Amino acid sequence: MASRSARRATTRSSTTRRKNLRAAVAGLRGAVTFNAPLGRYTSFRIGGPADVLVEPADIEDLVTLVRQARARKLPIFVVGGTNLLVRDKGIRGIVVSLSKLRRITEEPGSVLYAEGGVGMPTLIGYAIRRSLSGLEWAAGIPGTVAGCVVMNAGTRLGEMKDAVKAVRIVTPEGTVTDCPAEQMAFSYRRARLPAGIVAGVWLQLKPGVQADIEQVVKDYLHYRRDTQPLTLPSAGCVFKNPPHDSAGRVVEAAGLKGARVGDAQVSEKHANFIVNRGKATAKDVLALIRKVRAQVARKTGVKLELELKLVGQA
Known part of the structure; x- marks a missing residue:
């Protein structure tokens, strides 16, 4: 049986951790939820609670969170990919969902910039409306742009690495840096990226015929529905x-x-x-x-x- 002094030390440690967590999320403009069940944030619908779940309002809010968490030596984990299983007792520290980072812009030269929380179905639809080809391989993938970069998501039609031009990263120190694809190494379901959180991605696509792109996506969605338990x-x-x-x-x-x-x-x-x-x-x-x-x-x-x-x- 634990001694009284050991119990007091555990209580003090828990109190300090709660204070640090609250200080780390103080002043954020995004959503903050303590003891948040993570099953609703994973495609498996499985997972214990996070000490605190944060949905930053924008990249600046994410930078503030990273700096405040670093000052208190608190770990940060980002949810958003589909190849994830969260164990039943959950995740200690801060869990980040990039769900509010969902801006997409078109740039010259058939380039799209998408923030990390953009869902791949949303991005594919955006590309189709602009007659841009290069993301058809991702039809039916429910994950986020950031998650697909981190795991180099792919199907038999292609992989994320085929389209990545550069990645915007919030470093562990809380600075924003843009890393070109040449400085990253991609392999089967893996990407070697600079340390930090993927906040946005530039994707090099190519002009195409809208009807042709739509047909490829439609055909591959049918294939996935016929062969996978969607x-x-x-x-x-x-x-x-x-x-x-x-x-x-x-x-x-x-x-x-x-x-x-x-x-x-x-x-x-x-x-x-x-x-x-x-x-x-x-x-x-x-x-x-x-x-x-x-x-x-x-x-x-x-x-x-x-x-x-x-x-x-x-």
Whole structure:
């Protein structure tokens, strides 16, 4: 049993942490929510609470938050991608949603600038209306621009790296810097970026025929709807494709389509998706992942690597 002095120390530590959190978000113009459930901010609809969730009003507000959090040595985590599983006890520190950073502008030379919180469906629609091609590959991806850059999101039609011209980053020191694509390294579902928060992205597109662009997007949306479980919450592909193979194929070959732990289920439509059938917890998903990896390794000899990003406390 903990001693009285240990309990007092824990209480003092908790009180100090709460004071630091409140000081870090003081004066912000955006939305601030303490003990915020994160399930509503993830495509999986799963996740414990954040100590505090902040939705900065604009980039200047984000800069203020980063500086105030740094002064109090508080960690910041940004939500917004689709390949994310937040554990059931949530995330300590400050969680940032860029949902209010949704400005899009067109620049000369078929370039679009989009703030980090712009949803990819919104951006694709904007590009189509201006007869700009180069984002058709992202049809059906529900994540944000920033999330797609950080994970170098992609499909069989292309990847984010194919369009990125430069990235605007709020550094850990709270300054704004613009980094050209040549200074970044992209690989399969990964981008090596300067440290900080992706606040905006310049995308180099190319002129096209609006009807042709719309048709490609429409055809690919039909393909995704026919082959992927888009009607149930998920985090997209769970595993990276093995060399010269498909993760979905090896999971299916191991007899795991439809396998369940609680309300977490390997999709019956695409075996590289785990779906939330209603009340799945992160614990359920992780147990199912362990089951899948073990059975795939035993039956096929393939060691699956996670594409899904795990964050938070178990």
